[in-house]
Amino acid sequence: MIKQQKKVKNGSRILIDALLKQEVDLVFGYPGGAVLPLYDALYDGEIKHILTRHEQGAVHAAEGYAKATGKPGVVIVTSGPGATNILTGIADAMSDSVPLVIFTGQVITDGIGKDAFQEADVVGLTMPITKNNYQVRSTSDLPRIIAEAFHIATTGRKGPVVIDLPKDITIKEAEVKEEVKLHLPSYQPTIKPNKLQVKKLMQALAQAKKPLLLIGAGVLHADATQELNELINKYEIPALSSLLGLGAVPTENELFLGMGGMHGSFAANMALTDCDLLINIGSRFDDRLASAPQEFAPNAKIAHIDIDPAEIGKIIDTQIPIVADAKETLKEMLKTNITCTDTTDWKKLNAARKNRHPFKYDKEQQAEIKPQKVIEFIGQLTNGEAIVATDVGQHQMWTAQFYPFKNANQLVTSGGLGTMGYGVPAAIGAKLGCPDKEVVLFVGDGGFQMTNQELAILNHYNIPIKIVILNNQSLGMVRQWQESFFNGRCSESVFATQPDFVKMAEAYHIKGVRLSNPATVEADLTEAFKEEDSVLIEVMVSPSEHVLPMVPAGKPNYQMLGVE
Numbered sequence: 419m420i421k422q423q424k425k426v427k428n429g430s431r432i433l434i435d436a437l438l439k440q441e442v443d444l445v446f447g448y449p450g451g452a453v454l455p456l457y458d459a460l461y462d463g464e465i466k467h468i469l470t471r472h473e474q475g476a477v478h479a480a481e482g483y484a485k486a487t488g489k490p491g492v493v494i495v496t497s498g499p500g501a502t503n504i505l506t507g508i509a510d511a512m513s514d515s516v517p518l519v520i521f522t523g524q525v526i527t528d529g530i531g532k533d534a535f536q537e538a539d540v541v542g543l544t545m546p547i548t549k550n551n552y553q554v555r556s557t558s559d560l561p562r563i564i565a566e567a568f569h570i571a572t573t574g575r576k577g578p579v580v581i582d583l584p585k586d587i588t589i590k591e592a593e594v595k596e597e598v599k600l601h602l603p604s605y606q607p608t609i610k611p612n613k614l615q616v617k618k619l620m621q622a623l624a625q626a627k628k629p630l631l632l633i634g635a636g637v638l639h640a641d642a643t644q645e646l647n648e649l650i651n652k653y654e655i656p657a658l659s660s661l662l663g664l665g666a667v668p669t670e671n672e673l674f675l676g677m678g679g680m681h682g683s684f685a686a687n688m689a690l691t692d693c694d695l696l697i698n699i700g701s702r703f704d705d706r707l708a709s710a711p712q713e714f715a716p717n718a719k720i721a722h723i724d725i726d727p728a729e730i731g732k733i734i735d736t737q738i739p740i741v742a743d744a745k746e747t748l749k750e751m752l753k754t755n756i757t758c759t760d761t762t763d764w765k766k767l768n769a770a771r772k773n774r775h776p777f778k779y780d781k782e783q784q785a786e787i788k789p790q791k792v793i794e795f796i797g798q799l800t801n802g803e804a805i806v807a808t809d810v811g812q813h814q815m816w817t818a819q820f821y822p823f824k825n826a827n828q829l830v831t832s833g834g835l836g837t838m839g840y841g842v843p844a845a846i847g848a849k850l851g852c853p854d855k856e857v858v859l860f861v862g863d864g865g866f867q868m869t870n871q872e873l874a875i876l877n878h879y880n881i882p883i884k885i886v887i888l889n890n891q892s893l894g895m896v897r898q899w900q901e902s903f904f905n906g907r908c909s910e911s912v913f914a915t916q917p918d919f920v921k922m923a924e925a926y927h928i929k930g931v932r933l934s935n936p937a938t939v940e941a942d943l944t945e946a947f948k949e950e951d952s953v954l955i956e957v958m959v960s961p962s963e964h965v966l967p968m969v970p971a972g973k974p975n976y977q978m979l980g981v982e
Contacts, residue, residue, distance in 0.1 A: 430458065505543060557588075611742035627759050680971075696718040866887055889916075
């Protein structure tokens with residue numbers, strides 16, 4: 419009788435095989451001493467590796483990839499500073515429920531806790547900002563840990579999972595088991611909704627005279643936009659979204675009132691104030707939407723659908739809680755046929771508010787380029803179909819207001835953490851994930867200077883994106899708050915000097931153009947967007963423009979500045 423030969427592989431090979439089993443075809447990273455064995459395995463090219471120019475760039479690029487594709491982003495960095503450099507990106511992903519699996523190098527197992535060279539307590543550092551984290555102590559555990567990490571990152575409320583990888587684990591050999599069975603008794607997210615709660619919600623919808631849907635990123639994470647739009651159109655329910663919910667409902671839908679909250683539309687914020695039933699699907703009632711919780715939707719019965727039970731009732735008292743996946747809940751809602759109360763007057767009121775108070779800016783003046791005009795025109799140039807990445811600040815809010823989003827996963831932006839420097843690498847990740855789609859990045863001059871070194875990889879990997887720097891020569895949102903609430907004392911928010919961004923682009927072998935003529939800006943943008951390769955378009959915009967409307971912090975949504 420011939421004995422079956424055991425499969426024995428080293429840790430790096432086991433890890434690569436485990437990634438292939440998860441259908442990973444792209445990883446972002448930056449090598450270093452603790453991960454050299456793993457990088458040696460990557461040399462064979464079975465999985466494409468994108469070498470960013472900073473570890474923070476790697477994790478933001480993985481976020482952009484994940485947001486644009488819905489697939490988990492994968493990151494590999496070395497120990498010590500390599501690991502600490504990604505903390506901001508991990509926190510950002512945790513805040514926005516972005517699925518990531520991150521491998522951090524670690525010193526050898528015997529050196530842990532002895533202040534070895536480039537040692538950091540990755541498990542302790544990342545515990546508050548991950549869904550779960552692991553430190554691998556046995557090579558034979560790698561297949562199980564990796565399978566669990568991907569499962570946890572991509573199910574329930576999605577998020578980042580860190581795997582801390584001592585160097586010796588990637589070198590030692592272990593017998594490989596053919597199949598890995600997941601056994602996570604303490605992690606069982608609720609997917610299916612309680613049917614009685616759905617029935618209760620549909621009864622409330624049937625009786626409501628002023629129903630309103632609030633759409634969050636949970637709808638996009640659940641791939642539920644088709645069901646959502648079917649519900650909206652079936653019962654003609656007015657809807658608004660959070661920043662991260664944009665794209666779930668096409669901007670052109672007459673029932674869509676726009677983004678709500680601090681820089682939301684007049685129609686959306688007044689609908690929140692007046693509705694008698696608010697159905698929140700996948701939004702967490704954050705303080706940019708509900709700045710004054712005690713006065714939020716004061717006349718409404720609140721229904722909250724969320725896969726994370728911790729979010730239900732955390733900020734806003736909820737009368738109809740449903741802990742479940744958004745797609746499964748919407749399917750169940752659509753199964754239930756109801757006859758609604760006549761809401762004609764409510765729909766007319768919302769339409770009138772939408773028409774009377776659209777997002778606006780001074781379109782007549784010719785002295786300076788208005789940033790809103792740039793975004794609005796690029797929306798026309800791209801037919802509202804581009805994947806749009808942004809950094810954080812005024813340009814981000816103008817993009818939310820003026821770009822005509824049509825599709826799910828179209829907006830790639832940092833919501834909960836508001837991370838400056840997110841834009842450039844996230845746009846790169848989005849393009850790598852969706853190479854057949856046009857990717858446009860709107861970025862401010864402040865955020866651009868935080869991660870612009872990632873321009874170096876555009877030509878290296880043939881990544882054609884349009885980079886639009888809206889240069890107001892300041893930290894625009896900081897300056898706006900100082901002008902509005904600190905007596906115009908612009909403390910350290912204005913750049914006295916700046917680099918030449920066009921020459922910087924050229925140094926990276928990218929075409930750069932600077933636009934400063936208001937009379938020709940549309941023609942200049944049209945010409946620049948004809949470029950097939952990457953192009954950096956610096957637009958010198960008004961340095962004094964404010965994002966309006968604006969709900970001051972702590973004020974109810976109906977108290978908007980900038981509404982006549």
